[in-house]
Amino acid sequence: MKTFEIVSHKIEPQQYADMVLRPEAGAVTLFTGHVREWTKGVKTLYLSYEAYIPMAEKKLAQIGAEIEEQWPGTKTAIAHRIGELAISDIAVVIAVSSPHRKAAYEANEYAIERIKEIVPIWKKEIWEDGEEWIGDQKKKPGGAV
Amino acid sequence: MKTFEIVSHKIEPQQYADMVLRPEAGAVTLFTGHVREWTKGVKTLYLSYEAYIPMAEKKLAQIGAEIEEQWPGTKTAIAHRIGELAISDIAVVIAVSSPHRKAAYEANEYAIERIKEIVPIWKKEIWEDGEEWIGDQKKKPGGAV
Amino acid sequence: MITVHYFAGLKELTGVAQEQADLSGRTVEELWQWVSEKYPGIEAGAARVAVNEEYALPEDRLETGDVAAFIPPVSGG
Amino acid sequence: MITVHYFAGLKELTGVAQEQADLSGRTVEELWQWVSEKYPGIEAGAARVAVNEEYALPEDRLETGDVAAFIPPVSGG
Numbered sequence: 001m002k003t004f005e006i007v008s009h010k011i012e013p014q015q016y017a018d019m020v021l022r023p024e025a026g027a028v029t030l031f032t033g034h035v036r037e038w039t040k041g042v043k044t045l046y047l048s049y050e051a052y053i054p055m056a057e058k059k060l061a062q063i064g065a066e067i068e069e070q071w072p073g074t075k076t077a078i079a080h081r082i083g084e085l086a087i088s089d090i091a092v093v094i095a096v097s098s099p100h101r102k103a104a105y106e107a108n109e110y111a112i113e114r115i116k117e118i119v120p121i122w123k124k125e126i127w128e129d130g131e132e133w134i135g136d137q138k139k140k141p142g143g144a145v
Numbered sequence: 146m147k148t149f150e151i152v153s154h155k156i157e158p159q160q161y162a163d164m165v166l167r168p169e170a171g172a173v174t175l176f177t178g179h180v181r182e183w184t185k186g187v188k189t190l191y192l193s194y195e196a197y198i199p200m201a202e203k204k205l206a207q208i209g210a211e212i213e214e215q216w217p218g219t220k221t222a223i224a225h226r227i228g229e230l231a232i233s234d235i236a237v238v239i240a241v242s243s244p245h246r247k248a249a250y251e252a253n254e255y256a257i258e259r260i261k262e263i264v265p266i267w268k269k270e271i272w273e274d275g276e277e278w279i280g281d282q283k284k285k286p287g288g289a290v
Numbered sequence: 291m292i293t294v295h296y297f298a299g300l301k302e303l304t305g306v307a308q309e310q311a312d313l314s315g316r317t318v319e320e321l322w323q324w325v326s327e328k329y330p331g332i333e334a335g336a337a338r339v340a341v342n343e344e345y346a347l348p349e350d351r352l353e354t355g356d357v358a359a360f361i362p363p364v365s366g367g
Numbered sequence: 368m369i370t371v372h373y374f375a376g377l378k379e380l381t382g383v384a385q386e387q388a389d390l391s392g393r394t395v396e397e398l399w400q401w402v403s404e405k406y407p408g409i410e411a412g413a414a415r416v417a418v419n420e421e422y423a424l425p426e427d428r429l430e431t432g433d434v435a436a437f438i439p440p441v442s443g444g
Contacts, residue, residue, distance in 0.1 A: 013162070013175070014158065014159050017175075021233060023183075023232050024181060024183060025179055025181065026179055027177070028177045029174065029175070029253075030158070030175040030176075030177070031172065031175075032162070032175070033172055034170055034172065034173065036169060036170065036244060087168050088170070101176070101254075105250060105254050108174075108250070109246075
């Protein structure tokens with residue numbers, strides 16, 4: 001198991017929390033993103049995730065490095081699952097430990113925002129009557145980041 | 146296992162995450178507060194927690210109700226451990242699920258702040274050369290809340 | 291009679307976790323007078339008072355069978 | 368020769384996950400011209416380009432053995 005990884009099996013979130021725990025950690029935040037049944041009134045049957053795996057793992061590690069620079073003393077682990085996921089399955093897990101809780105919350109939320117900006121992972125939603133690749137509409141693609 | 150409880154055994158955080166998961170949940174935040182080895186340069190040997198158990202469980206449930214009112218669609222579970230805890234042991238776990246992630250982060254952080262304000266639980270730090278009951282110095286006790 | 295609970299540092303000061311007190315009909319403020327006379331180390335206002343597991347006001351009146359508790363500054367989490 | 372990767376919706380549009388292209392010495396901007404001529408449905412600017420797993424600028428130059436990838440808007444999480 002790696003600290004920043006793309007996996008194609010069921011995610012066990014506790015493993016990532018364990019990876020960041022240290023005697024100096026007073027707080028651990030663990031975020032899990034799950035497949036939601038309903039999005040904007042449309043019922044999802046399942047999701048399919050694809051990644052550019054080596055670059056995605058590199059970008060997850062970059063996010064971890066950004067966090068350790070921005071919130072000194074924190075430690076981060078992130079995993080994202082690819083393939084077909086059913087309702088309630090975990091797509092992503094983010095674990096952050098920190099001496100104090102404030103940084104653990106802030107850094108964790110920063111990680112999910114950055115994943116949605118820079119990590120080459122794509123989600124396809126499959127409904128009863130169709131399917132679609134989902135692009136983050138807030139961030140128009142530019143030449144570079 | 147109860148949704149809001151004081152326990153005297155080891156906390157298994159995943160059980161509380163599982164308790165709040167539902168098909169409409171897209172995000173689960175799980176916070177764990179751990180016994181930290183060093184606080185302000187003083188080495189902690191272990192901690193001892195005491196609670197006014199029935200009132201503490203009632204106040205934890207009140208926090209859950211406050212959250213569900215302030216962030217509709219969220220679901221919360223909280224447990225706090227009492228007795229003697231070693232370094233890295235989990236003292237408190239807070240699980241919040243929500244359709245969207247923003248509320249799950251905000252509500253979780255709200256819960257730990259409220260625990261430190263209103264829940265009758267007390268921490269005694271035991272060091273090599275002494276011990277002390279810790280009071281939250283930011284909140285001077287008043288007649289009522 | 292009412293029941294009075296002490297916790298944490300206050301329990302170490304009183305030496306008892308709980309006791310009975312003949313304070314039915316009295317207010318929370320009078321409970322404070324009673325306790326600070328009985329245990330000189332306890333200063334009024336050094337804790338909150340809960341009655342029947344809810345935080346109480348100084349003017350709240352105690353009834354027979356009530357359970358009062360002195361809640362020193364909490365430090366959970 | 369360089370390697371070109373396509374992902375998600377772009378892969379469905381090109382019908383291939385990856386291919387070789389004779390673009391050594393060319394820029395990322397020229398890669399865009401090449402791909403939009405080969406696959407008329409692809410609009411320049413509809414994706415970011417990564418070279419060797421880092422986001423690249425239009426003026427970046429491709430070298431033999433480089434791995435380029437078209438990265439449509441990401442939607443992980």
